[in-house]
Amino acid sequence: MNSLGKYKISISNIKRNKLRNSMVILAFILAVILGSIILGPVYGIQNYYVKTINEAGFNVIAIFSGNIASSNSYTLPTNFINISTMKYLENIGGVYAISPVFLAGYFSFGNSSAYFVGSNSQLKLIGSLELYKGSFIKDNSTNSNLINVDLGYNVWNKFLKGVDINQTVSLSLIVQFGFSYKYLNVKLKVIGLLSERPKIPSINLDPNNVVIANIFDIFYLFNITNYNSIPLDAIFVSASDFNSIDNLENKIVQVLSDLGYKKNVDYMIVSQKDAIYYVNNIFNQFYRFLNIIWAAILAISSLSILIVMFITVRERYREIGTLRAIGARKIDVVTMILLEGLVLCIIGIILGMFLGYIIINLLKMYYTFMQTVDNSTIIYTFSIIVPEIIASAIIFSLYPAYIASKVPPSVALRYE
Amino acid sequence: MNEVIIQLENVYKAYKIGNDTILALKNINLLIKKAEFISIVGPSGSGKTTLLNLIGALDKPTKGKILFNGIDLTQQNDKEISKYRAENVGFIFQTFNLIPSLNVWENVKLPTYFSSKKGFKEDKIMELLELVGLKERAFHKPLQLSGGEQQRVAIARALVNDPQILIADEPTGNLDSKNAEIILDIFKNLNLSGKTIILATHNLKLVEYSNRIIHLYDGVIKDEFVR
């Protein structure tokens, strides 16, 4: 314990040149603040995207009809996915749930609109839908012109404000036929109201702007008896667990290929895992770019400590010689100077974290994208940048410390 | 009392400055016995500081051996040398060399951090400050003290690990005669209590206190006499 007393010198030295040491502390404060406001929002947005994709459904693999990704060179599918395709997919091992998605048309509410979606009871699980009230649609058709529906959050909360379950509403459905539209009056019985859920980034369809009905009820409404003649817009499949998504996706592609469907022409397949991978991949590229900026910030704080520790060592040559003369080992000199640098760095880091936290919270008031930077993201950001700052401070104090320890005491004592 | 504590054998010290080599010490042979009070005198540049630095192991000779209680200091590593400096010698400099950011008490304590000697008690710091007459200045900073007072703190610091040898390089060079006398009195008493004292000076008045005088001239021992 007694040997720790020597570090009292390091601490007392810090008080000696307040202006110079304040500059170093300031450099570290800025490093933490800049690091956290540059990296924090990016971590925040990435987390938000990954979280939203995760919450968008339960291990979902989405099979879309046609190729919506390459709309520039749109090639019409020759083979449409339909209800019978779904029957083939149902029997693949590892399929936990499966739903058809049929966009029957839309209801217009002033500037906004809601899709009329035909599906089945499993959509609730696949799409991680939560009921605010009432029940979800069933699998069998009621064969009636009064169609049971669940309303998306915006529909019951904004467009049809005040609507409740068990009420009947009459709406005009807009159905597209090629380039023309047809209006159809439909009577809907509200059986459930859905809770609000986040919008999936980069997908235009707002999951809160939907009216969900049983697909066969919609076919009944349209007088369709040959179900297999109707192209589905999508089929959603749930894998039983996240890690088996890729495996199941491969099996689905195989089955579809056996059925004569051409990938990226007749259908497009995307999984939640693909989406997360895609998002992470884009962010990783972005990090590589941001790391250059981060390195420049670190270089500035490192340089400031390097220069100041050099000046400190120079200025205290004689003192270092004295310490060596009264028995300090080289390693004592090194650790004493390192500690001095480290204390400056840590003071800067603590103040920087404090100010960084305040600044991020102020920025949140002016920039919506900053909202994604929650407390745990701030802590995560600090946990990434702080060790790097400390490591660089140690590395850059090490050289002046080493130089100091190399000075022969006899020379240091002669030094004026 | 005739035990040899320090022995120099054929010691040379050369300094290189660019292409020039300065021979600061030439073939020094010296035996120092326990409890001797030695004065090393000689004009400026004669090699006094160089010689003291070698005895205090602040530097290594270019050639020759320096033995402390029979152990060759020139062969020791940094850890062993540091232990020797911390525990066996107390160094006193012309320029005092106190640590300005620490107070008097802390300055005196400093060498104890580098010593592994057992039995140190903090009370000793106050006892030493009392010995040098600065007990009431314990919590002042060095720069609040006069030169003479600072040198007395330096003496207390040199004594804290109870070394066998005290090395003082022109300790009164920056002091007036009254203060110089106080310092010399302290040395005299320390010597009487059994410490070996090696003092470099060009002030011949100080020589009176010592029992052996070595005259250094241009890096060689020109003559010496014992009183």
Ligand SMILES: Nc1ncnc2c1ncn2[C@@H]1O[C@H](COP(=O)(O)OP(=O)(O)O)[C@@H](O)[C@H]1O
């Ligand atoms: N570190 C050094 N580098 C070069 N020359 C030195 C060094 N230390 C001492 N000298 C030279 O060695 C000689 C003896 O110096 P020094 O021991 O300081 O003498 P003194 O203490 O008697 O004045 C002088 O010529 C001095 O210039």
Ligand SMILES: [Mg+2]
């Ligand atoms: Mg000298």
